[in-house]
Amino acid sequence: MKEILILILLFGLVGSALLSVLIRNLLKAAITLAAASALLAAVMFLLGTWIAAVIELSVCAGMITVVFISAISLTKPLTDEEILIEARERRGRYIFLPFILIAVLALLIILKASNLMNFDFIESANSTSVPDFTTQTSVIWNNRALDILGQVIVLLSGVFGVVVLFKERTAK
Amino acid sequence: MIIDLNFIIFASIILLMVTGLYCLLVTKNLLRILIALEVMTKSVTLFLISSGYFSGNAVLTQALVITLIIIEVVVIVVACGIVIGVCVHNKNLDIKNMRKLKG
Numbered sequence: 001m002k003e004i005l006i007l008i009l010l011f012g013l014v015g016s017a018l019l020s021v022l023i024r025n026l027l028k029a030a031i032t033l034a035a036a037s038a039l040l041a042a043v044m045f046l047l048g049t050w051i052a053a054v055i056e057l058s059v060c061a062g063m064i065t066v067v068f069i070s071a072i073s074l075t076k077p078l079t080d081e082e083i084l085i086e087a088r089e090r091r092g093r094y095i096f097l098p099f100i101l102i103a104v105l106a107l108l109i110i111l112k113a114s115n116l117m118n119f120d121f122i123e124s125a126n127s128t129s130v131p132d133f134t135t136q137t138s139v140i141w142n143n144r145a146l147d148i149l150g151q152v153i154v155l156l157s158g159v160f161g162v163v164v165l166f167k168e169r170t171a172k
Numbered sequence: 173m174i175i176d177l178n179f180i181i182f183a184s185i186i187l188l189m190v191t192g193l194y195c196l197l198v199t200k201n202l203l204r205i206l207i208a209l210e211v212m213t214k215s216v217t218l219f220l221i222s223s224g225y226f227s228g229n230a231v232l233t234q235a236l237v238i239t240l241i242i243i244e245v246v247v248i249v250v251a252c253g254i255v256i257g258v259c260v261h262n263k264n265l266d267i268k269n270m271r272k273l274k275g
Contacts, residue, residue: 003175006177006180006181010184013188013214017191017192017211017214018191020207020211021191021192021208021211026201026203026204033211036214037214040214040217040218043221047224047225048230049233049237051234051238052238056241059241060210060241060244060245064244064245064248067249068203068207068248071203071252071255071256074259075203075259075265076259076264089200093198093199096194097194097195100194101191104187105187108179108186112176131230131231135231136230136231136234139231140231140234140238150239151238151242154242154243155242155246158245161253162249162250165250165253165257
């Protein structure tokens with residue numbers, strides 16, 4: 001049952017990622033990317049990493065979408081003529097992507113069916129047991145002091161980067 | 173019917189990576205490059221999570237994935253700031269118009 005659910009979710013994940021690349025409208029592409037993030041969060045939840053799933057859902061599906069949409073709203077939209085030219089160019093450029101994906105999938109299935117490549121490359125350790133929630137939270141919150149310090153420094157540098165970029169923009 | 177979870181997840185990782193890489197190679201729009209980068213990061217996140225699940229080290233990979241998400245957000249936010257700056261300067265998002273970067 002769980003495998004079927006994961007299969008459906010992964011199908012949706014690949015499909016929405018493909019749509020976010022193929023859709024011409026950038027706003028719709030950002031929203032399909034958010035859908036892909038939400039589906040990935042559901043897969044992560046089913047695989048037993050709950051805390052990372054919540055962070056993925058709130059940060060990737062929420063905050064990055066807001067950042068993308070605000071960036072799209074701050075940029076200049078194309079005129080009708082440019083849209084026509086761009087649509088024609090895009091069709092030529094992206095037409096090969098579905099065929100490449102189908103070819104890659106067919107290659108993987110052939111490799112799998114003919115046993116040329118062993119896909120159990122990750123050793124299954126005692127029937128893929130997932131630690132309980134208390135163990136996970138204690139490891140995540142108590143044993144990662146240095147890690148959290150690094151993340152705070154990265155976040156701080158990101159904030160300074162945004163401040164510098166937006167300051168330069170308003171000064172012009 | 174027995175579904176091989178290992179194979180399904182591996183195939184999705186490969187397909188996501190190919191999608192992002194292809195978009196990164198052929199696109200001429202700056203924001204589309206960021207979307208492609210995001211799709212590729214999704215593939216890496218799925219790979220880390222599944223490897224943790226199959227090897228029984230879910231907690232370790234979870235810590236790694238949280239760090240990955242934080243760095244991803246910072247990269248995307250700073251890159252969006254740069255894209256807006258380029259758009260104000262060049263008046264559009266096409267990378268063909270960024271000629272002043274040539275040496």
